[in-house]
């Protein structure tokens with residue numbers, strides 16, 4: 001085959017503080033490329049290692065470089081890297097959620113040649129086969145490119161492929177690099193996988209609305225189990241983390257996979273899925289943690305704004321049923337949704353306390369609303385004064401965890417709430433888990449009166465919590481303080 005030696009570098013970046021979860025997108029793409037006779041190389045780097053990439057690329061000399069870009073944090077690094085590699089004469093393609101949601105803005109940049117919209121296996125293979133034959137690009141569904149005269153062209157989307165045709169070839173990568181600890185490091189050898197893509201629901205902030213057109217597709221249980229079993233055995237995997245958007249759309253299939261793999265596992269679910277039978281099935285299949293989208297404590301926000309299709313009653317029921325089940329529940333909270341009022345923010349904080357009172361083994365991921373292009377709430381945010389960045393690198397500011405995050409779509413003074421909410425929620429969870437009454441009382445008062453002034457308690461406890469959690473700390477004093485805290489907690493538990 002004429003195209004056989006073409007080489008493709010697949011680059012993905014992550015922040016320094018995230019564990020090296022498998023770069024699954026790159027692994028699926030590399031598998032498709034290899035099956036078609038091409039030579040893929042995955043380059044997966046931490047933010048602080050980006051400087052190493054140019055040398056690796058110069059050594060590999062790919063015919064095409066693919067970048068995998070999400071909305072927000074790290075966008076500037078991708079822009080700088082693409083610019084630098086383009087100046088060395090390489091062809092650059094952007095894929096993944098952000099590129100798919102904003103293909104025109106991406107292609108306006110001189111240093112980006114192609115955008116691949118949505119799932120990438122088939123499009124990338126067709127592109128590599130046709131590299132350089134500009135007249136053929138118009139026939140490649142889901143491709144964005146520049147015509148000979150420089151005009152931007154975006155082709156129609158393709159229909160979704162059969163996921164079983166895409167199964168990962170694990171021999172392609174050094175699996176050991178992607179085995180990470182999870183669940184408070186209890187499972188040291190955890191492997192992340194996806195069993196399905198997309199989600200049929202209609203949450204108005206979710207990238208799925210555009211990226212997957214609300215279409216859910218999945219690996220069959222038998223094929224996925226057969227694909228993973230040898231990897232699990234060879235690498236002595238202790239637990240599995242499912243990164244599916246919605247693992248339990250077909251519960252029978254999901255539990256068949258969990259049963260077949262027969263390992264402790266972690267997955268996402270919607271709160272209304274939880275009933276007695278669901279909890280019993282989770283237990284029977286060794287589920288250790290289930291992650292939900294709680295989103296908000298306001299019924300108006302859930303129903304009218306997000307169109308989540310769940311209520312706070314469903315959330316409370318799910319958390320209640322999971323209490324004492326041995327399965328940890330965690331939930332994502334989105335503050336600052338367009339039109340959210342101060343009272344609705346407070347309702348969310350109060351729901352968090354209520355949930356902790358029911359089940360003290362809960363964890364929360366809290367962040368402020370991030371307007372993903374193309375979603376319903378992106379349009380709503382624009383109506384309310386949000387001006388989307390015109391330049392690609394300016395999306396970088398959209399980091400929903402920044403302490404100085406700005407939101408034109410919210411009409412109350414949220415400055416202190418942005419600064420302290422995450423810490424307060426983390427501390428509340430700690431106060432309930434470890435039963436620290438004084439911390440509970442102070443924080444509850446703060447939440448009730450929405451008072452974040454003089455945050456000395458928040459500051460102090462947050463420092464202590466960080467020290468307590470910082471297991472890899474080498475410093476003697478820090479280790480000592482950590483030991484003292486653990487000792488006090490143990491004494492309290494004995495008492």
Ligand code: B12
Nearest residue numbers: 013024025066067068070071074095096097116119120245
């Ligand atoms: C694991 C994960 C992470 C991991 C890293 C993942 C990695 N290395 O790829 C960590 C924890 C580091 C992470 C961080 C963040 N994440 Co994240 N993450 C996920 C998660 C749960 C799974 C990703 C995955 O493996 N999917 C499975 C694979 C097979 O699909 P895929 O990655 O989409 O890849 C396919 C296509 O996108 C496409 N493709 C992807 N890359 C490329 C590149 C080229 C060249 C081509 C041709 C095609 C292509 O082809 C692939 C195969 O079909 C997704 C949700 C989800 N279920 O997808 C969120 C998700 C991707 N993350 C998201 C976000 C926003 C972030 C953060 C920005 C969080 C934040 N601060 O707000 C950070 C930013 C990190 C960064 N690198 O920029 C959003 C993206 C939405 C958006 N509009 O961009 C998602 C969709 C979550 C959500 N529901 O909102 N994340």
Ligand code: SF4
Nearest residue numbers: 199201202203206245
């Ligand atoms: S249920 Fe989750 S994955 Fe599905 S649309 Fe809603 S937020 Fe997105």
